[in-house]
Amino acid sequence: MNDFSALLEAVYTRGERFGVDRPLAANPLTAVAPGVRPNSIAIEGGAFGDEGKGRVVDEVCALLIGRGGRGVVYRWNGGANAGHTVVVEGRRLALHQLPSGVLFPGATVVLGKGMVIHPGDVLAEIQEVRGLLGEVPARLVIDEMAVLSLDTHRALEGALRQWAEGGRGSTGRGISPAYADVLLRHPVRVRDLAADDWRDRLGRHYDLYAALVRGLDANMAKMEVPRLNSEPVAVGSRFVFLDRLGAQRSILLPYVGNAYDFIREQWADPAVPFIFEGAQGVGLDPRYGVYPDVTSSDPTIGGILPSTEGLVHPAQIAVRMATIKATYTSSVGRRRLPTAMDAALADRIREDANEYGATTRRPRDIAYIDLPCLRFFGQVSGANYLVLTHLDIAYPDTPIRVCTHYTDAAGRRVGYRPDQLYLNGVQPAYIELPSWDGAAIQGVTRIADLPPAALQYIAFLSRALEMTPLFGTTGPQRDAIVSWLPGAA
Numbered sequence: 454m455n456d457f458s459a460l461l462e463a464v465y466t467r468g469e470r471f472g473v474d475r476p477l478a479a480n481p482l483t484a485v486a487p488g489v490r491p492n493s494i495a496i497e498g499g500a501f502g503d504e505g506k507g508r509v510v511d512e513v514c515a516l517l518i519g520r521g522g523r524g525v526v527y528r529w530n531g532g533a534n535a536g537h538t539v540v541v542e543g544r545r546l547a548l549h550q551l552p553s554g555v556l557f558p559g560a561t562v563v564l565g566k567g568m569v570i571h572p573g574d575v576l577a578e579i580q581e582v583r584g585l586l587g588e589v590p591a592r593l594v595i596d597e598m599a600v601l602s603l604d605t606h607r608a609l610e611g612a613l614r615q616w617a618e619g620g621r622g623s624t625g626r627g628i629s630p631a632y633a634d635v636l637l638r639h640p641v642r643v644r645d646l647a648a649d650d651w652r653d654r655l656g657r658h659y660d661l662y663a664a665l666v667r668g669l670d671a672n673m674a675k676m677e678v679p680r681l682n683s684e685p686v687a688v689g690s691r692f693v694f695l696d697r698l699g700a701q702r703s704i705l706l707p708y709v710g711n712a713y714d715f716i717r718e719q720w721a722d723p724a725v726p727f728i729f730e731g732a733q734g735v736g737l738d739p740r741y742g743v744y745p746d747v748t749s750s751d752p753t754i755g756g757i758l759p760s761t762e763g764l765v766h767p768a769q770i771a772v773r774m775a776t777i778k779a780t781y782t783s784s785v786g787r788r789r790l791p792t793a794m795d796a797a798l799a800d801r802i803r804e805d806a807n808e809y810g811a812t813t814r815r816p817r818d819i820a821y822i823d824l825p826c827l828r829f830f831g832q833v834s835g836a837n838y839l840v841l842t843h844l845d846i847a848y849p850d851t852p853i854r855v856c857t858h859y860t861d862a863a864g865r866r867v868g869y870r871p872d873q874l875y876l877n878g879v880q881p882a883y884i885e886l887p888s889w890d891g892a893a894i895q896g897v898t899r900i901a902d903l904p905p906a907a908l909q910y911i912a913f914l915s916r917a918l919e920m921t922p923l924f925g926t927t928g929p930q931r932d933a934i935v936s937w938l939p940g941a942a
């Protein structure tokens with residue numbers, strides 16, 4: 454295990470900056486290696502979700518699509534469990550299933566096969582956008598192959614809560630039962646809802662779930678399930694369930710499409726910008742996260758391959774960005790991170806960075822930067838560029854503590870593994886790095902306006918994670934963003 458002593462010496466003794474003190478010499482979106490598709494960028498959560506990806510996607514859409522251009526925004530995972538807020542015409546708009554690109558008139562926004570779609574909630578989102586802007590600015594395509602996540606799934610999740618630990622702690626949006634349907638080989642897809650005999654198909658699905666829920670000692674028809682923008686509703690009888698779906702179906706049908714053919718055509722034209730937008734973060738991946746605080750989809754950039762049925766290989770994507778908070782990590786759930794932060798500093802950060810769940814207001818856990826963990830996430834996701842959010846959360850009186858490696862009970866240096874039992878037995882080893890006045894850089898947009906200690910830290914962190922910094926955010930406002938793309942100041 455690397456203790457990064459050589460890198461620390463290079464940055465903090467010899468003054469090496471690895472080029473982070475100026476924009477990149479070449480544009481990684483256009484100056485690409487053979488086999489790499491120009492104009493393609495993927496944005497994943499590089500930690501445990503809630504890193505502030507939405508802002509960055511918005512910025513990337515503005516950059517690549519803008520007001521007059523065209524482009525594709527493709528969401529590859531998750532469903533109504535995700536969420537971020539954008540400000541449109543001075544009003545806050547919460548997006549869950551719709552990707553951020555939906556606000557760009559030239560964008561075609563695809564809800565990909567790797568997603569799970571709740572028709573009622575996606576319709577509520579569409580109506581909210583329409584209410585605000587009169588129409589949905591982007592062209593919206595809901596892949597007919599995406600899996601449905603319905604009130605039945607929310608009811609099963611609710612019933613499971615009484616029985617098993619795995620059922621607890623979810624967002625309650627029926628995400629895991631919908632993905633489980635695929636493994637059990639009985640998913641209902643968007644195309645089942647679009648089919649002429651949809652009432653039969655969805656009716657059989659209702660019967661199956663009513664039986665499953667009955668087996669858990671609950672009555673599905675009477676169970677109340679959460680809803681976007683309204684109070685919980687009872688699932689209702691088979692008839693009520695199908696009628697409600699029928700009304701939603703007729704409004705959603707025009708948005709249902711064959712994403713496969715569309716992506717194949719557009720991907721073949723390198724002039725069309727492609728923005729892949731992930732939900733959640735690598736640390737919530739069911740294989741790479743700490744069980745049971747994991748979701749069920751594939752939040753890593755690797756999830757793009759199965760979602761596009763192999764059309765887009767991550768290695769072909771020019772810029773694969775992991776988004777992390779620059780000076781700390783946050784997480785929700787019961788997982789105990791090895792680098793849990795001292796309470797006083799954690800409280801200060803929680804207040805300054807508003808680290809409370811967007812919908813639940815649950816206070817998030819705050820931890821020191823954990824290089825073994827973040828390097829592991831980088832390795833399993835294949836990200837090559839870095840987005841550092843919250844650069845303004847730094848205090849001149851408090852050095853930034855970073856975990857370089859762990860030791861086990863026998864004193865051996867060991868790495869990260871996504872296993873709580875294992876992590877409970879490791880001891881983090883820390884270094885302390887010079888900090889800066891975060892409040893003084895609020896809203897900064899130029900690399901040149903970042904203080905030397907911030908540039909030193911960015912040089913160290915990006916090299917330690919083996920990724921190149923591409924964006925950094927310096928405050929909650931939309932344009933508080935620093936870019937390392939050529940042409941940026």
Ligand code: IMP
Nearest residue numbers: 502534535622623624628746747748786
């Ligand atoms: P599910 O995705 O609803 O199945 O929830 C499983 C776990 O993932 C829970 O611990 C959730 O809190 C967490 N989770 C799901 N989506 C997000 C997200 O967007 N941000 C942070 N945590 C999430």
